[in-house]
Amino acid sequence: MTKEQEGALSVYRILDLTDSWGAYCAKLLADLGADVIKIEMPEGDPGRAMPPFVDDIPHPEKSLYFLHRNAGKRSITLNLETVEGIDIFEKLVKTADVLIDNSPPDYMDCLGLDYPALQEINPSLIMASITEFGHSGPYKYRKGSNLVDFAMSGVMITSGYPGKEPCLLPGSPAYDAASVHANISILCALLMRSATGQGQYIDTSVHETSRMGLYPWIVPNYSYALNPGGPPPTHETRMGAAIYPVYPCKDGLIRVVALTPRQWDALVRVLGSPEVLLMEEWRNFMYRIGNTDDLYAIMIEFTEKYTMLELFEAGKQEGVPIAPILNIEDFYNSPHTKARGYFVEVDHPVAGKADYPGPPYKWTETPASIVRPAPCLGEHNEEIYCKELGLSKSDLVALRGAGVL
Amino acid sequence: MLPLDNVKVLSFGTGGVGPDACKIIGELGADVIKIESKDNLDFMRTIGPDINNIGQFNEANRNKQSFGVNLKSDKGKELVSQLIKMADILVENFRGGVMKSLGFDYENVRRLNPEIIYVSSQGFGGGGPFSDHQAYGPMLSSASGMLSIWAQPDDPYPVGSNSPLPDHMASKHVVIAALAALDYKRRTGKGQFIDMAQTEVAASLIGEHYLDYTFNKRTAKPMGNRSPYAAPHGCYACKGTDEWCAITVFTDEEWDSFCDVIGNPSWTEDPKFAGLLGRLKNVDELDEKVREWTATLDAHVVMETLQAAGVTAGVVQRAPDTLADPQLKWDNAFIELDHPVSGKRLYPGIPFHLSGASPLQSTPAPMLGQHTEEICRELLGMSEDEIQRLLDEDILHSPANTESSGKGMFG
Numbered sequence: 001m002t003k004e005q006e007g008a009l010s011v012y013r014i015l016d017l018t019d020s021w022g023a024y025c026a027k028l029l030a031d032l033g034a035d036v037i038k039i040e041m042p043e044g045d046p047g048r049a050m051p052p053f054v055d056d057i058p059h060p061e062k063s064l065y066f067l068h069r070n071a072g073k074r075s076i077t078l079n080l081e082t083v084e085g086i087d088i089f090e091k092l093v094k095t096a097d098v099l100i101d102n103s104p105p106d107y108m109d110c111l112g113l114d115y116p117a118l119q120e121i122n123p124s125l126i127m128a129s130i131t132e133f134g135h136s137g138p139y140k141y142r143k144g145s146n147l148v149d150f151a152m153s154g155v156m157i158t159s160g161y162p163g164k165e166p167c168l169l170p171g172s173p174a175y176d177a178a179s180v181h182a183n184i185s186i187l188c189a190l191l192m193r194s195a196t197g198q199g200q201y202i203d204t205s206v207h208e209t210s211r212m213g214l215y216p217w218i219v220p221n222y223s224y225a226l227n228p229g230g231p232p233p234t235h236e237t238r239m240g241a242a243i244y245p246v247y248p249c250k251d252g253l254i255r256v257v258a259l260t261p262r263q264w265d266a267l268v269r270v271l272g273s274p275e276v277l278l279m280e281e282w283r284n285f286m287y288r289i290g291n292t293d294d295l296y297a298i299m300i301e302f303t304e305k306y307t308m309l310e311l312f313e314a315g316k317q318e319g320v321p322i323a324p325i326l327n328i329e330d331f332y333n334s335p336h337t338k339a340r341g342y343f344v345e346v347d348h349p350v351a352g353k354a355d356y357p358g359p360p361y362k363w364t365e366t367p368a369s370i371v372r373p374a375p376c377l378g379e380h381n382e383e384i385y386c387k388e389l390g391l392s393k394s395d396l397v398a399l400r401g402a403g404v405l
Numbered sequence: 406m407l408p409l410d411n412v413k414v415l416s417f418g419t420g421g422v423g424p425d426a427c428k429i430i431g432e433l434g435a436d437v438i439k440i441e442s443k444d445n446l447d448f449m450r451t452i453g454p455d456i457n458n459i460g461q462f463n464e465a466n467r468n469k470q471s472f473g474v475n476l477k478s479d480k481g482k483e484l485v486s487q488l489i490k491m492a493d494i495l496v497e498n499f500r501g502g503v504m505k506s507l508g509f510d511y512e513n514v515r516r517l518n519p520e521i522i523y524v525s526s527q528g529f530g531g532g533g534p535f536s537d538h539q540a541y542g543p544m545l546s547s548a549s550g551m552l553s554i555w556a557q558p559d560d561p562y563p564v565g566s567n568s569p570l571p572d573h574m575a576s577k578h579v580v581i582a583a584l585a586a587l588d589y590k591r592r593t594g595k596g597q598f599i600d601m602a603q604t605e606v607a608a609s610l611i612g613e614h615y616l617d618y619t620f621n622k623r624t625a626k627p628m629g630n631r632s633p634y635a636a637p638h639g640c641y642a643c644k645g646t647d648e649w650c651a652i653t654v655f656t657d658e659e660w661d662s663f664c665d666v667i668g669n670p671s672w673t674e675d676p677k678f679a680g681l682l683g684r685l686k687n688v689d690e691l692d693e694k695v696r697e698w699t700a701t702l703d704a705h706v707v708m709e710t711l712q713a714a715g716v717t718a719g720v721v722q723r724a725p726d727t728l729a730d731p732q733l734k735w736d737n738a739f740i741e742l743d744h745p746v747s748g749k750r751l752y753p754g755i756p757f758h759l760s761g762a763s764p765l766q767s768t769p770a771p772m773l774g775q776h777t778e779e780i781c782r783e784l785l786g787m788s789e790d791e792i793q794r795l796l797d798e799d800i801l802h803s804p805a806n807t808e809s810s811g812k813g814m815f816g
Contacts, residue, residue: 008588009585054616139735147653149719153722154723154727156721157649165557171611176610180581184757187585188409203758216465238564242567323547325563328617334535360606
């Protein structure tokens with residue numbers, strides 16, 4: 001963990017009402033120094049129950065998904081479905097710049113915490129809402145999940161082996177697409193607020209953002225292929241193995257990006273210019289796509305002579321992008337990862353000490369960093385309720401007993 | 406009012422990440438100039454026969470003006486230096502070392518403009534042994550650990566996708582960095598340099614698997630569509646060829662609804678499927694049973710029937726499905742633009758709705774050098790004679806003096 005330094009967003013306070021599916025949005029803000037207060041129901045974010053766990057022990061402070069996506073935040077418990085809970089929440093709203101929420105449509109309205117009501121309390125408040133399908137429209141009340149949202153995004157049909165079941169991208173791609181877009185929208189609203197003094201409301205859905213965010217080229221590609229009098233566009237399917245082939249080598253696998261004839265020629269040189277690869281037809285990308293299996297059978301005889309890193313380096317020298325397929329352990333231990341200091345040690349009071357993925361960028365003026373571990377449930381109740389809002393410790397005891405905290 | 410009114414951005418780079426980021430920044434209201442050279446074309450201009458008529462390029466480069474210039478000439482460098490002096494933000498995603506060789510690395514650029522925000526987004530990022538390696542989108546998953554677990558458990562090895570995932574997640578992180586730095590600059594007057602590694606973005610998106618390694622010393626294996634805490638959880642083949650519906654059942658309540666929808670056939674009464682643990686233990690058999698039900702039905706019927714009963718389901722959509730998707734229509738998710746060469750085509754709009762901003766506007770991608778003369782005249786204050794001389798000397802490029810047929814991948 002780095003010491004606390006001013007981050008680019010250190011002046012801002014974010015109230016984070018999201019569960020783990022929306023947690024990446026405010027995590028990115030916390031990386032940049034924002035004071036993110038995660039508000040959890042007394043029983044805790046359901047994401048605390050998401051596997052895997054530290055030592056495989058299910059425990060609310062040991063979910064690895066939770067620990068990663070909530071690093072840098074503080075946590076308070078608050079039951080918004082109580083009168084006192086709402087009263088306390090409104091006090092917090094007065095201190096906040098941004099509220100991020102991923103409750104289902106109508107939920108905040110039912111609590112009387114819709115944006116117009118909150119704006120009366122704090123006119124400069126920015127409220128960003130992430131829902132599955134949006135706050136209006138024919139799919140408003142539909143249910144989503146990471147797999148289903150990814151399926152509907154338009155990109156899943158291209159993922160995996162031809163003929164087999166389309167394959168989910170690891171992680172939570174649909175929800176993270178929503179998180180990064182919500183993040184961009186919040187930064188836009190903050191920039192606008194510096195000119196107007198006014199907050200605003202942002203409506204973001206997982207459905208629309210994953211559709212646009214994960215692979216925005218699908219509809220343009222289709223639209224460009226659709227011409228009056230021309231043949232209908234080809235039915236999109238899974239071509240990864242043909243377009244960006246994966247080959248075994250001495251110590252693992254590589255992936256090759258050889259699209260142009262120049263890149264193909266470079267690949268042939270990398271493999272020692274064997275005669276069988278010098279056939280003129282192979283230089284044509286569409287020919288290679290049409291003969292993927294034959295090419296694979298020929299290629300492995302040569303790729304298997306080299307290690308991943310030998311091919312990675314030779315590709316750079318000759319001018320064809322070749323990537324090693326690193327597994328989790330390989331990437332963690334890679335000299336490049338180490339040289340950049342991507343992993344940072346974080347000490348959590350319950351989970352213990354371990355290296356965490358750090359922010360994916362280095363900033364020269366305002367460091368991006370993980371300044372604290374993910375919070376324990378309600379860890380900052382006293383810090384925030386007593387020191388900031390002026391409640392006494394006995395108030396906390398009473399409110400806890402009443403199910404408010 | 407637009408969020409990024411009066412923000413000046415220069416976009417150097419190629420391919421997906423840098424262009425896509427600046428496309429978003431432009432649609433949010435910034436003035437974005439793409440610096441391009443015909444001798445070193447943006448890779449995406451070369452994947453078809455006409456550099457100005459390529460769907461992927463024209464999507465990734467909307468909302469920009471194109472300044473065509475020979476970056477290796479002294480005069481070209483001087484003109485670009487003047488544009489740098491006017492810019493708030495510079496984004497680049499060339500291979501490591503390229504901006505330095507052009508004389509536009511951060512150290513040089515900050516001398517011209519000390520307050521500039523300079524976002525460099527490279528495959529591997531600066532400061533390590535792989536920094537100067539080229540990294541196309543499909544390599545990010547490969548080199549970050551993501552591809553190693555992106556497969557079905559019974560696949561011989563992972564093959565990823567024909568889409569360069571997660572390239573376009575890296576581009577969103579570029580936008581986040583640029584806007585957060587801009588906010589800081591507005592408050593303090595200070596610019597800075599941001600050095601992003603796209604592989605690290607990919608690794609951050611699977612951070613829980615990295616913690617599984619650092620805490621538990623476990624190197625994750627592919628799980629495909631399976632979930633450790635839900636079943637059914639997968640894509641199920643429907644009527645037709647390569648048509649699928651994704652279905653996820655998390656709770657017993659959802660399971661009961663699912664059984665009702667499929668008419669409670671006798672196998673659903675088998676106690677081994679009654680609870681989550683039983684469904685997980687017998688997941689292969691369960692999936693087979695679900696497939697028997699979906700196989701005879703249209704994927705949209707499966708989705709509609711299950712959603713009506715409160716079970717999470719969605720068609721594995723293709724482009725035409727998303728264009729017909731009633732919710733995306735409701736959201737006005739697609740925009741039609743008329744490009745001077747490509748004509749009227751559809752593109753995805755910005756997928757969030759800001760209550761305080763004017764409606765966002767998009768402009769079609771520029772032809773190479775389309776705005777060169779305008780920028781020379783209006784921003785650089787050059788005379789018509791000088792502009793013409795530099796065009797004649799091939800130091801400046803405009804559509805009129807540029808051959809539009811590229812040295813494409815098929816040639």
